Amino acid sequence: MDLNGLVLFVEIIKQGSITRAGMVLGKPKSTLSRQLSEFEQTLGVKLVERTTRRLDLTEAGRELYEQSKDLLSELGDIQHSIGAYQRQPKGQLTILWPQELFTAQMAELIAEFLQTWSLISFCGTQYNGATPAPDSQYDLQFLLHQQPLPASDWIGRSLMSIPHNIYIASHCLNRAPKTLDDIRHCQCILQSGEDEWLFRQDQQIHTIAVQGRLTLNSPDMRLQAAIRGLGAVRLANYLAEPYVRQGALTALTFNERPVADTLSVLYRSRQLPLKTRLFLEHFQNHVGRLYSTL
Structure with a gap:
């Protein structure tokens, strides 16, 4: 089922007219009327009997409206809740980095980050030896390597060279x-x-x-x-x-x-959660602190 069409249909019935629904949705009446007809054609059933004065639900339209209005309200609540992660950084951030990477300076960067963002929890793991493969349990992986990293569907960015x-x-x-x-x-x-x-x-x-x-x-x-x-x-x-x-x-x-070793960071998608993007920006903004140690 076309979710956009369903949202359109429910809003029209909730407002009582296509004109008022158009004002709420910011669309012309003619556009809404056409999209409603297309939604009915997709379903293969008439949902609304329209006259110049009123809208009357058909039996199929009434059943669809009753079953859908609460569902769409719940979906809206879920979307708002999930959107909170992009409006306000929170949740657990999981990072992997090499044991050889400026232990004292990394501890300072992490402490400063957590003091700034009180709703984020942090789980950090250090690795030793061979460069690990991308692992989906981590939001960010900081890797030291001498050879180019193997090809993968993760996004990699070189940050600095360590002689x-x-x-x-x-x-x-x-x-x-x-x-x-x-x-x-x-x-x-x-x-x-x-x-x-x-x-x-x-x-x-x-x-x-x-x-x-x-x-x-x-x-x-x-x-x-x-x-x-x-x-x-x-x-x-x-x-x-x-x-x-x-x-x-x-x-x-x-x-x-x-x-020299190259320090690179790996992450799964360009659409980073806010908490992850903020930590990466924090690290890059203070990478000069690491350079000053070299």
Whole structure:
């Protein structure tokens, strides 16, 4: 059944005339009269007997009106209730982001967001290791990746680049790898699922297999293990640089540079719920706070 036609029919009967219904709906009388006739033709039954002075419901019209008026009222209430989510942000926001992503700064951004929007609840999950596939349980997924993300029907947007380097304890420089081939044979400190490091030379990408006897999901724990001389480690520069300045770590230099991580955000539809759109805008408005840490 044509819902628009049904709404039109019920409003005409409720107002008692096509003229008054036209005033309520903001349509000319001639348009409403034509649309009512088209609705009757679609149903294959006469709903209203019209004269110049009055409208009389047929038996079929009376039954349709009685069964439809409350239903349309309920649908209107539902539409108003659902529309409230676009007028006022509320509900649970579920976000996924990598453990390596500026933990302190992300905590600040989330706290500030919740202090601004009191009707939104927040459920945040951090992941480690390999970049996860799109998952419909999350409103937004912030992903770190070196290679382009696999094609999907989700919408992806690159937000920032996070440079990395290879580091080793300064007191272990005598056994530091000198070339990429040396890296294949040295002990490396890895994260879950990590078995290769990518390096760039001009436009070429070199893939270097890595191995080691220590695998840790926490970037802070990998950093501390490197400081204690347990192997070479690939870390974001913003994490390692304070320890380089202290003399505890040294960044290794090769002809090729480690490929930077790209931070992207994924979401399912361009028609974002208000709560989701507001958080994404909040993140983008304050992404400079993350850049200042790099």
